[in-house]
Amino acid sequence: MNVVEMRGITKCFGSFTANDNINLVVKKGEIHALLGENGAGKSTLMNILFGLYQPELGKIFIKEKEVAITGPTMANELGIGMVHQHFMLVQPFTVTENIILGDERASSGMIDYKKAEREVQALSDQYGLQVDPRAVVADIGVGMQQRVEILKTLYRGADILIFDEPTAVLTPQEIDELTEIMRKLVKEGKTIIFITHKLKEIMSTCDRCTVIRRGKMIDTVNIVETNENELASLMVGREVSFDLDKQPANPQEPVLKVQSLEVDDKRNNPAVRGLDLEIKAGEIVGIAGVDGNGQSELIEAICGLLKPKSGRVILNNKDVTGLTPRKITETGLGHIPEDRHKRGLVLDFSVSENIILQSYYKKPFSNGFGIDYKAVGEYANKLIQEFDVRTPDKDTPARALSGGNQQKAIIAREVDRNPSLLIAAQPTRGLDVGAIEFIHNRLIQHRDTGNAVLLVSLELEEVLKVSDRVAVIYEGKIQGWVDPKTATEEELGLLMAGSKVKGGTSQ
């Protein structure tokens, strides 16, 4: 049975067509992947299915009956649930409060929280979600927040589940757990539409895959009859090379020296505990590690966003320990932050206003008093072109860009300033394979022009592929160094778990 059938869906934003005559057929009990570049229109299509947007043209059939989905409430009634790309949870509420929000089953005006908690617990057990119904959302990790979102849809009785890029923000371990959960859901008779940019995940978990390119539907393929390369070229419209064209590094004088650095996290617990690190011009140093081992605090301390407790940070032979972010930036730092919505962008600013976030006060954009918005616009258009940021125009608010294109705008801003040290934290999170290829090449190009790059990523594959040297961070210290050309993921895995393996000291 076709549980979902979308026929000839067209959706425009102003003069821009985000979905152009798209057909999507999802069969009962399958995991159906939706694949497409950043800005291809995947989230838009799913928002239409969930009733958040109304299409200009097209028909939707749910369980073989034609429907007009006027809003999320209606979608809920039809058994459609959605886990959004960016979570929609009320931070100070408990898990249970979040789950029943909007679907409070009150008797004579009173909510029976005990009963709701029991129901949430039962659902969580049924699907192996391991969620604590009484935990406050602000205190739980990203992975659990996501499972809360899943529970929310299950609590409303959804049997068609839309997962919009759930794995982009998860650690490799959490991704494995989520895959298990999805398998269990399908076994219980649910149908899943799964958006991801990771071809491996599609190959290992999905049954069929629909590919969208620039708003148009390209094809729907059976996973058993295809491979990663075919998927990638269907999606991008050209051959994608998975191998980087990379010359050996040519390290020069040191650009960054971190000496016995100690940093506390926001709750005043030690996060970085006496860390030493040196990066030279002309090399890319990767940092691998399990999330929460001091990576974020290390970066924030180098950038001046957190004050180190002790130790020194030396950039371009200048002691920048504890200086303001502006001073450090001007000493030659570029920073692609890990949380693009919190640090990287002012979402309600236009793309061009965001492009000058680090340079608005300098010539040619400002003479010290006014801002020359004409010069800003020209510069923004240049970068939009050069970095292929897909946006209706430079004046569109950053909020309206697809996740991947928001990231490209940040990368354009940071790379184009040509900093002697570029810190890239999770630079390809949520990006499509074409964009990842592009960004990896930009990082290498940045190295080849004689600059240093510090790459921090939770994806081992990325760290091993792009870096010239890899340091493993464990409990706020460098646990060991490996050579990415010879190291195996197992070797890294051991170091990341805290064991010292052969020669695993400082290089």
Next chain:
Amino acid sequence: MIGKLNRNSTLISSLISIVLGMLVGAIAMLLSGYDPIAAYGALFGSIFGSASDMGETLRTITPLIFAGLSVALAFRTGLFNIGVEGQLVIGGLAAAFVGLKLDLPPVLHAIVALVVGTLAGAIWALIPGLLKAIRGVHEVIVCIMMNWIALFLSNYMVGKVLSNNSDSTEKIHPSASIRVDFLTDLFDGARVHLGLILAILAAIFVYVLLFKTKLGYELRAVGLNPSASEYAGMSVKRNIIISMMISGGIAGLAGAVELLGTNEYLSINASLPGTGFDGIAVALLGANTPMGVVLSSMLFGGLFNGGNNMQYVAGVPFEVIRIVFATIILFVAANIVKQVGNRKSRKKKGENAGA
């Protein structure tokens, strides 16, 4: 293109909202037994009627523009300046000091009084700004305290320093007045003064500041996302302090203008003037844009001034007038026309990207 269309349709839908609000108001008046036609006649008569009526309306609009701009500017930096009241009182007090105690040549005297009033307001706002930036104390609490301090300080000064135990001061020296014969004659004796022109200039100033200068870029960035602003090397604290000072300066100028143009003397007051609180509504209705503030000030000012006339001419009690006004403002604020219009066009062709 789309932006322009939208702006036009906003204006039109606001006008329709006003008419709908008036219709509901008319029903309210009919139900309580008053004649809506006579009442609205009186309202419009006082807004568009004689030159002197129009002049008085313009005079009412003037402080609302200042107060609205002051609140809107702080809002843009993420601050809720509920202290416009106090800053306005202090601005008036400072201007009264200069107007009474200094002897200066005509034009210079007024300019000095205006500048001192502006500075006084800025300094009054500096205190909540500093406490917010350095100690993290919420500005609303400090501002409310500062409002009362301002009121009683002003009352004390009037009684003990600026007069001899009387409950109002003398008139300020004519050299400090910003009334001009030309305007008074034009509007047939109404108390219109140069403040109106200053208010328009202030609106232009705020527009240029926010959307054309480096400082404005920082203020807006800090208001929208302090974390990203910090990442971009801006000092969030510095911008909070500056925003409060400019906001307070505009409020102080409003107080000075009222004193030097409208009242020309200072008296003891039992309560705060209320202009600052109206400014909050004006700013919100005007979507925190300078142009929006000017337009919504015109609506509020027209209603306030016309309300008196409704009372005298049509005999509608003040309470009912307030109900009618609240209905109109509610209709405009909720922009009911636009909501309905949007839903219709969404059904037809999907929501607009810029909406």
